[in-house]
Amino acid sequence: MPVFISSDQRTFYLSGGNTAYILHVDEDRRLLCPYWGSRLPDDTFFYDPKDYFSFISFDLPVLRLPYDVPACGTGWYGTPAVAALNAHGDDVTDLRVVSFRVVPGKPSLPGLPALYAESPEEAETLFILLEDTLTGLQAESCYTVYASSGAVARSLNIRNNGPEPLRLTNVRSASVPLWESNLDLIHLKGAWARERAVIRTPPGEGEYRISSARGASGHEENPFLALCDKNADEFSGRVWAVSLIYSGSFEASCTVDNAEHARLGIGLNPAVFSWLLNPGESFRSPEAVLVFSADGLNGMSQQYHTLYRGRLARGFWRDRSRPVLINNWEGTYFGFTEERLLAIAEKAKEIGVELFVLDDGWFGKRDSDNCSLGDWVVDRRKLPSGLSGLSEKMNALGLRFGLWFEPEMVSPDSDLYRAHPDWCLHVPGRSRTEARQQLILDLSRPEVQDYIISAVSGVLSSASIDYVKWDMNRNMTEAFSETLPPERRMETQHRYMLGLYRVLEAITSAFPHVLFESCSGGGGRFDPGMLYYMPQTWTSDDTDAAERLKLQYGTSFVYPASSMGAHVSAVPNHQTGRSTSLRMRGDVALAGNFGFELDLTQMSPEDLTEAAALVSRVKSLRDLTRTGTFWRLLSPFEGTETAWAFVSADRKEVLFCAYRTLSVPHYPPLRVRLRGLDPGVWYKTEDGAAYHGSVLMNHGLTVPLKGDFTSFILHLKAE
Ligand code: DGJ
Numbered sequence: 001m002p003v004f005i006s007s008d009q010r011t012f013y014l015s016g017g018n019t020a021y022i023l024h025v026d027e028d029r030r031l032l033c034p035y036w037g038s039r040l041p042d043d044t045f046f047y048d049p050k051d052y053f054s055f056i057s058f059d060l061p062v063l064r065l066p067y068d069v070p071a072c073g074t075g076w077y078g079t080p081a082v083a084a085l086n087a088h089g090d091d092v093t094d095l096r097v098v099s100f101r102v103v104p105g106k107p108s109l110p111g112l113p114a115l116y117a118e119s120p121e122e123a124e125t126l127f128i129l130l131e132d133t134l135t136g137l138q139a140e141s142c143y144t145v146y147a148s149s150g151a152v153a154r155s156l157n158i159r160n161n162g163p164e165p166l167r168l169t170n171v172r173s174a175s176v177p178l179w180e181s182n183l184d185l186i187h188l189k190g191a192w193a194r195e196r197a198v199i200r201t202p203p204g205e206g207e208y209r210i211s212s213a214r215g216a217s218g219h220e221e222n223p224f225l226a227l228c229d230k231n232a233d234e235f236s237g238r239v240w241a242v243s244l245i246y247s248g249s250f251e252a253s254c255t256v257d258n259a260e261h262a263r264l265g266i267g268l269n270p271a272v273f274s275w276l277l278n279p280g281e282s283f284r285s286p287e288a289v290l291v292f293s294a295d296g297l298n299g300m301s302q303q304y305h306t307l308y309r310g311r312l313a314r315g316f317w318r319d320r321s322r323p324v325l326i327n328n329w330e331g332t333y334f335g336f337t338e339e340r341l342l343a344i345a346e347k348a349k350e351i352g353v354e355l356f357v358l359d360d361g362w363f364g365k366r367d368s369d370n371c372s373l374g375d376w377v378v379d380r381r382k383l384p385s386g387l388s389g390l391s392e393k394m395n396a397l398g399l400r401f402g403l404w405f406e407p408e409m410v411s412p413d414s415d416l417y418r419a420h421p422d423w424c425l426h427v428p429g430r431s432r433t434e435a436r437q438q439l440i441l442d443l444s445r446p447e448v449q450d451y452i453i454s455a456v457s458g459v460l461s462s463a464s465i466d467y468v469k470w471d472m473n474r475n476m477t478e479a480f481s482e483t484l485p486p487e488r489r490m491e492t493q494h495r496y497m498l499g500l501y502r503v504l505e506a507i508t509s510a511f512p513h514v515l516f517e518s519c520s521g522g523g524g525r526f527d528p529g530m531l532y533y534m535p536q537t538w539t540s541d542d543t544d545a546a547e548r549l550k551l552q553y554g555t556s557f558v559y560p561a562s563s564m565g566a567h568v569s570a571v572p573n574h575q576t577g578r579s580t581s582l583r584m585r586g587d588v589a590l591a592g593n594f595g596f597e598l599d600l601t602q603m604s605p606e607d608l609t610e611a612a613a614l615v616s617r618v619k620s621l622r623d624l625t626r627t628g629t630f631w632r633l634l635s636p637f638e639g640t641e642t643a644w645a646f647v648s649a650d651r652k653e654v655l656f657c658a659y660r661t662l663s664v665p666h667y668p669p670l671r672v673r674l675r676g677l678d679p680g681v682w683y684k685t686e687d688g689a690a691y692h693g694s695v696l697m698n699h700g701l702t703v704p705l706k707g708d709f710t711s712f713i714l715h716l717k718a719e
Pocket of ligand 1: 473520523538
């Protein structure tokens, strides 16, 4: 079983795949993590404090202990996993192990998104209860280990078991010591329209911190941080990674101590969080997912992909082919009529598109982004037959119909705001900072949650709607709820997230056959929390094919192709002004959930013919790209060429994709070694060319890329 307990009941091996995470309770009942890395046989590891600190030292010996749940004030000086101010005004918290228990499978986390197990054999969960006897603060540390990979999902349930109130000021879902040095740090940094660029850097001395305080995981950083061996690459070397299943403000850090040893942590952002715990109350942290790979960065990503595609995403669409869609946003922006939409839809049907998505602008009086958010009533000026009429007409054309919403927002110019001016996040007496001329509804309030559930459900029930794009276009300011008492106002951001998750659970379970795609000004909330409710996310508002290489490559560090919305848009591209061929745009977009985002009535007959061929190609490849093992082969962050491949689980089918942005003269042809194939079989292309698996993996494939912004796709099947 994944959890092995030593006979003295002091050492716990959480093992699966090629990984072990070892916990030890020392003689003073402190909970330590003396090892996380390649799998060790059970019962072979012996904790020896001398491995961790020198006895001849002026430092406190307890300083160097490999704490698994570090707290404040008894010799640990780094960022604590649990920090709580007590009624005496100090924050000393001395956590000692009280008891443990193991259960098969994985219990859910009430109210929070989390990984799950489908059978008790897949995973086992260890709960270790720690307590500070003076205050009565109890922290139950939960670890689920997956048998197939050794990935560990962990969270903390903190309870006030004492007689006086406590105030939590920091909660880290994971804070893991690594008895390692000489490492590089990797995170995904960005901005609107260029999200999740791969940053690799030495952590340096002291603390390297990434965070979001925006009330969304954000465009700027993703809730993910990894350390790897200096010489690790995509295919070899050790990698330790943490990812947080949360969509709000977060903080992650790597600390290197004065003995060069690193610690990796992730959790809530203490700059915008504190939580009052009255006697008897509990607080549950979001879940962190810890992945170790001895096979480089692809090994790390493939573990995340398997978990996030199959044990985080849920519901009807989890294991189904996603429809080829057309979204009208870049095609028409706000300037559409029913007639224009139907003209685009007719062309879409002709080229094989399956779903028409109507984006922003269908409700209230919304001719630009300055009004009507909150008034989810169809605008009959633009859509005289309403949503039901339009969706019926789409269905009559043979297309399914989808709709855009931004339910968390309110425009000051809206009936909703006029009726409930207090329903937005704000601080009484201060002005309300607008962004995109909108404010954010206070989702910590149950009546606001109920309004959103009823407004969105009402629209979804009123017409034939098969898809929803759930957008969120600004970050929080004055992020406080008027309804909370002053001593609880710092809870607003997290209470908002809990409210959002309640709303998403209610709506997605009431409409189980609707395909939901999340969005936040593009990829501003591309995180595991949203993927629990919605199996796909709009990757970025940047639809330029060359930029998309970086976007999709960086996103794939954590997230599977099945989660990435990827559309072909018009040229010159609206974000970069760059023109690329339809071929290149299509070859990039087919590596995600494929769609179009342009006015098809403006396309030439030749381009429409090419687009139809592209759609039929996408349909023949989409199950492979959704479920295949994704291999990054050449990085767009390191040169002008990008390559990746999808390999089916049985290794019988392969899709190899290569792209060049700018060509360079007088170079030998590009040759790329494939990975993960069957080395004992011949693979054939549709036109009969044969390649041996062993040759493709060892000698490589010569890639005929000519010119700027070109692509090359090879679909191989084993004989
Ligand atoms: C931001 C999204 O990312 C776009 O795709 C589009 O839906 C706009 N919002 C609409 O306002």
